[in-house]
Amino acid sequence: MSGKGIRIEGLRKRYGSGDTAVDALKEVDMVVAPGEVVGLIGPSGSGKSTLLKCLGAVIEPSAGTMILGDEVIYDDEWKVRDIRALRRDKIGFVFQAPYLIPFLDVTDNVALPPMLAGVANKQARSSALALLEALDVQHRAKAMPSQLSGGEQQRVAIARGLVNRPPVILADEPTAPLDSERALAVIKILNDMAKKFETAIIVVTHDEKIIPTFKRIYHIRDGVTYEEKGEGRAFDI
């Protein structure tokens, strides 16, 4: 693997202790290369959210290893000093609901993460505009979120997730509210962006419309992951 991507080995997460302890992740192994989009699928309670929270450094795992690019970020304990900076600079999040900030226009919604990271406003806006163009929503740059369609909102949310050029994007049910055509368009965009920016993207989904598009899928059951070759269908077209 080159300088980016993600590797997880033997990851475990136990909530609580003693009689009431829950082993939400028992054995998670996962490798996502730069430019790759993988699906993460599992029934309710299988550990998907727990895994995303560990990957996103929102909660601390109990054991195992997580490597982002060349950097070991967790090895039975956090190996990075500034967890907030890790979240801000290395991990992009895209959620089911776009969660755009209603009183900022589209450009400022996308420019906000770099501004928060200390980038000058002008430069942050110009990065935002470049991404809006890549995602074909530049014509809505001055609109407010409430003026956008669902598909446009999701593209803006993807732009916001990508703007700090994180090596990893965690997408949690990104297509759930979209119809088939828009859902496939979003997955196509995620694949294009993954290649363009060498991002490793993990998509948690139940969405039958998009499952055939993945070339590789991780299933999770009772906190254990299994890898499966996917159909990779939409991208043969």
Ligand SMILES: Nc1ncnc2c1ncn2[C@@H]1O[C@H](COP(=O)(O)OP(=O)(O)OP(=O)(O)O)[C@@H](O)[C@H]1O
């Ligand atoms: N904060 C917590 N404290 C204790 N147990 C928890 C906590 N969060 C999750 N769990 C348990 O860990 C297991 C995995 O939960 P998790 O939320 O990761 O599953 P999931 O696959 O995301 O489920 P869903 O699809 O229903 O959201 C479940 O048994 C759940 O009850």
